[in-house]
Amino acid sequence: GFPLVLIAGPCVIEDEEATLRIASFLRKLGEDLGIGIIFKASFDKANRTSISSFRGPGMEEGLRILSRVKEQVGLPLLSDIHEISQISPAAEVLDVLQIPAFLSRQTDLLVAAARSGRVVNVKKGQFLAPWDMANVVEKIEESGNDRILLTERGASFGYNNLVVDMRSLVIMREMGHPVVFDATHSVQLPGGAGTASAGQRQYVGALSRAAAAVGIDGLFWEVHENPDAARCDGPNSLALDHLRPMLEQILAIDALVRKEIPSHD
Amino acid sequence: GFPLVLIAGPCVIEDEEATLRIASFLRKLGEDLGIGIIFKASFDKANRTSISSFRGPGMEEGLRILSRVKEQVGLPLLSDIHEISQISPAAEVLDVLQIPAFLSRQTDLLVAAARSGRVVNVKKGQFLAPWDMANVVEKIEESGNDRILLTERGASFGYNNLVVDMRSLVIMREMGHPVVFDATHSVQLPGGAGTASAGQRQYVGALSRAAAAVGIDGLFWEVHENPDAARCDGPNSLALDHLRPMLEQILAIDALVRKEIPSHD
Amino acid sequence: GFPLVLIAGPCVIEDEEATLRIASFLRKLGEDLGIGIIFKASFDKANRTSISSFRGPGMEEGLRILSRVKEQVGLPLLSDIHEISQISPAAEVLDVLQIPAFLSRQTDLLVAAARSGRVVNVKKGQFLAPWDMANVVEKIEESGNDRILLTERGASFGYNNLVVDMRSLVIMREMGHPVVFDATHSVQLPGGAGTASAGQRQYVGALSRAAAAVGIDGLFWEVHENPDAARCDGPNSLALDHLRPMLEQILAIDALVRKEIPSHD
Amino acid sequence: GFPLVLIAGPCVIEDEEATLRIASFLRKLGEDLGIGIIFKASFDKANRTSISSFRGPGMEEGLRILSRVKEQVGLPLLSDIHEISQISPAAEVLDVLQIPAFLSRQTDLLVAAARSGRVVNVKKGQFLAPWDMANVVEKIEESGNDRILLTERGASFGYNNLVVDMRSLVIMREMGHPVVFDATHSVQLPGGAGTASAGQRQYVGALSRAAAAVGIDGLFWEVHENPDAARCDGPNSLALDHLRPMLEQILAIDALVRKEIPSHD
Numbered sequence A, B, C, D: 001g002f003p004l005v006l007i008a009g010p011c012v013i014e015d016e017e018a019t020l021r022i023a024s025f026l027r028k029l030g031e032d033l034g035i036g037i038i039f040k041a042s043f044d045k046a047n048r049t050s051i052s053s054f055r056g057p058g059m060e061e062g063l064r065i066l067s068r069v070k071e072q073v074g075l076p077l078l079s080d081i082h083e084i085s086q087i088s089p090a091a092e093v094l095d096v097l098q099i100p101a102f103l104s105r106q107t108d109l110l111v112a113a114a115r116s117g118r119v120v121n122v123k124k125g126q127f128l129a130p131w132d133m134a135n136v137v138e139k140i141e142e143s144g145n146d147r148i149l150l151t152e153r154g155a156s157f158g159y160n161n162l163v164v165d166m167r168s169l170v171i172m173r174e175m176g177h178p179v180v181f182d183a184t185h186s187v188q189l190p191g192g193a194g195t196a197s198a199g200q201r202q203y204v205g206a207l208s209r210a211a212a213a214v215g216i217d218g219l220f221w222e223v224h225e226n227p228d229a230a231r232c233d234g235p236n237s238l239a240l241d242h243l244r245p246m247l248e249q250i251l252a253i254d255a256l257v258r259k260e261i262p263s264h265d
Helices: A016-033 A059-072 A084-094 A107-115 A130-141 A167-173 A203-214 A240-260 B016-033 B059-073 B084-093 B107-115 B129-143 B165-171 B201-214 B242-261 C018-034 C059-073 C086-092 C107-115 C132-142 C167-173 C201-214 C240-261 D016-033 D059-073 D084-093 D107-115 D130-141 D167-172 D201-214 D240-260
Strands: A007-008 A036-041 A075-080 A098-101 A119-123 A146-154 A180-181 A217-224 B005-009 B037-038 B076-080 B095-097 B119-123 B148-152 B181-184 B218-224 C005-009 C036-040 C077-080 C094-099 C121-122 C148-152 C181-183 C219-222 D006-007 D036-040 D077-080 D096-099 D117-122 D147-153 D179-182 D216-222
Touching: A007 A016, A007 B148, A016 A036, A016 A217, A016 A240, A016 D077, A036 A059, A036 A119, A036 A217, A036 B059, A036 D117, A059 A075, A059 A084, A084 A098, A084 A107, A098 A107, A098 D016, A107 A119, A107 A130, A119 A130, A119 A167, A146 A167, A146 A217, A167 A180, A167 A203, A167 B201, A180 A203, A203 A217, A203 A240, A203 B165, A203 B201, A203 C201, A217 A240, A240 B242, B005 B016, B005 B107, B016 B059, B016 B242, B037 B059, B037 B218, B059 B076, B059 B084, B084 B095, B084 B107, B095 B107, B107 B129, B119 B129, B129 B148, B129 B165, B148 B165, B148 B218, B165 B181, B165 B201, B181 B201, B201 B218, B201 B242, B218 B242, C005 C018, C018 C036, C018 C059, C018 C240, C036 C059, C036 C219, C059 C077, C059 C086, C086 C094, C086 C107, C094 C107, C107 C121, C107 C132, C121 C132, C132 C148, C132 C167, C148 C167, C148 C219, C167 C181, C167 C201, C181 C201, C201 C219, C201 C240, C201 D167, C201 D201, C219 C240, C240 D240, D006 D016, D016 D036, D016 D059, D016 D216, D016 D240, D036 D059, D036 D216, D059 D077, D059 D084, D084 D096, D084 D107, D096 D107, D107 D117, D107 D130, D117 D130, D130 D167, D147 D167, D147 D216, D167 D179, D167 D201, D179 D201, D201 D216, D201 D240, D216 D240
Parallel strands: A007 A036, A007 A217, A036 A075, A075 A098, A098 A119, A119 A146, A146 A180, A180 A217, B005 B037, B005 B218, B037 B076, B076 B095, B095 B119, B119 B148, B148 B181, B181 B218, C005 C036, C005 C219, C036 C077, C077 C094, C094 C121, C121 C148, C148 C181, C181 C219, D006 D036, D006 D216, D036 D077, D077 D096, D096 D117, D117 D147, D147 D179, D179 D216
Antiparallel strands: none
């Protein structure tokens, strides 16, 4: 087994210096608590609810800023890609290529990401059953890449609501790849604010603890220096000063569960 | 805050001596691990999937057997009632009257149970939102009883499936009453076996740990000496020899979470 | 095959004279359009969202008023029963005993209703799959009664919302009993108004036409002289003057479909 | 108002001559029944459940075959596009560009399709509420194109199942664009066959009638000369010889409803 990792960062790259500050904060936090950190930030939000939503700096500028994070802060990088044409430049900078949930069934994108040789993190579609991810895994493995992360981020539950079925963490783990719990997207209320997704930041801690108690390999949090002013996913992002106590508790649960579940490695 | 309690016992009273043996086992387990035990067993399963399902010994004989559990084993008792006429005799023997999930909106049953003076445990209907339980609580409180337990046992998720929305534990706790997680009914697949409910015993541990990590006041498990031979809910019941290691882990999570969440009392 | 019937009336008996006026209106409407009418009204709403909701005149007074409807207006009667003790007096007055959706799995109530010899109309629970109703049918048939109606009234779809799965009408019809579509309860938003259920009266017409086009034997509508002032289910009740044009259209669809579907008789 | 149109054809182009035969059959059927036909066929199934599923002839060859359908049979053409790079060549041949349901939130694809000047048919994502489509419409309209079709194809309902919420047809119509009901995809059981989607062809007729009775502008059916041998979506495709009686009935319902609903034009 390998130890719990935290994938964290802002929803989208809003500002170069803020991005570096957040990354530095996370690196320090990881060192203090003894947990590996992967920095995440999107360079382009390609599927926002509304056409007038902020999308980010674009790929070229975004990858430049992420390169600075890697050089100056020294964290490995994860970001999401939406088109095959983005994979080659993104793979030069990123350590993990993430497939967004809505695109988790797009065969060509999965295959091209697999062939980049980078780790591929697939978010389970809100419309998929946990066991459906076995076909997704196969698409990547058959393309010659077995460095796969599988991420739970909630399932459609009626309209404008998601529910996290904690059974999915167990089911996806049996597929032989590390499982990540994306707590901040799991508390989104998709489309719930009319022209934007609403969110329920107040449940991120409870769901993160729950997932850790089930047994996960990674935790995914969107964070921000001032969530209420965030240009993307503010309602479900965490403020930086809330991270440490939440993470300490989760690491304690993880240690407990990891020790006791023989199947957890 | 008060410490975590385990509500456990067989789905239905099948046999007098087996019932006493299970109760003794649970009492010993509780003493060893330092956790309070409430013994649960139904005397009549009034809403089985099929008319030919085993229903139990009936109220009179069932209450007689439960009285023996109290006298000889010394555990407090919980059982479910389905009709107003059962409340008076049941309240003489039981410490907790349980309202089944399907009946969680039946005003007269709630009011009559409230007036018995006993603790009332209401299972949240599979068709209710967590916040809908505020109206259920009010029905009981307005009837002069504020000794209420609220139990999560899964929400309808498509056909023949339930999903546990862990947010519900937080939402119901804010109503000011202890919250119980019924892990063994939450893994039922209602009607999933044609003329019976199927179940997924393999997820009881994971969901129980998750709920403990969110923060609960009680855990509810159906147990059996030989689940595969159980006459009711076998597919989701736990074997007695599995209880101790699961419970130790849950108590450790509970201790961790209880210490850290100021709102947890 | 037998012709489409309309089950209609107010949610609850509010007032004796109004009840008779509504019944007279419906009888006239049925005669004009050549459709059989069954008058429905509840004498006691036993599972209202809130304890302070209006419940009705109670069984004794309610059955007295319903008897007057039968004598003076000459319509057959349907009402819902919630306890076994209500069945005997109700069966003296009513032609159809209705089992509420929440109680559709209560074996004793189903059996006792079956033994009354009256037609039994079971509303499919919001938590049941259509095929689960086969077990409900069996409970009634094995109790010696095969005069059964099966009613669709929506399935749980996330929180505070129902969805009508039109496949259910086909599936239940294959069980060999007439199928009713309860359009006005299908547009409820259960608990959606905090201490009451909200409703979407604007979709009753569309869903009723849809069900008729699939093929049904009965249509169920709650109606009121002034829905916005109704003491129960106002948001989903229909005003009397809207009934005729809606019903004419539905009868035309029914005639079309009935002629063309060989399996529709 | 404009008259009901049928969008029909095979799931994927399997064979050139068969494609032309099906198109000819549909043209003749449309002429006989007086209903406009748009021919649909995919050239590449980019999001099949399994990586080993048949995907089709590819874009270039597929568009060549579709051109022959237009020239020789004379039907307007609809096909789905999955990448921005496909839009320009596809728009030269196709009359309607279809955005697949999984991609209904991909802003760049919607904008690029809009700018092609072709009619854009967006399938509502299985994870979207009907009202969420207003944001999708805005993305297209703001890109200078108001020739939009909105298609219902079912909403996620638990795992491996879809449900058609007929309210969505009413809600989407209020957005001011024609609404299409995709009956054959609505009866899919996504992922329900392990490495493929299962389907319930037996409900296509009932759901199509229901949608027509609610009021639609287009009906979408996948058809095949031998559905059980189809290389894609066979379980939910219709055999050609079943189309005429189904369509006659639907046209009769449409005529009835169209006449009577003032808001239906």
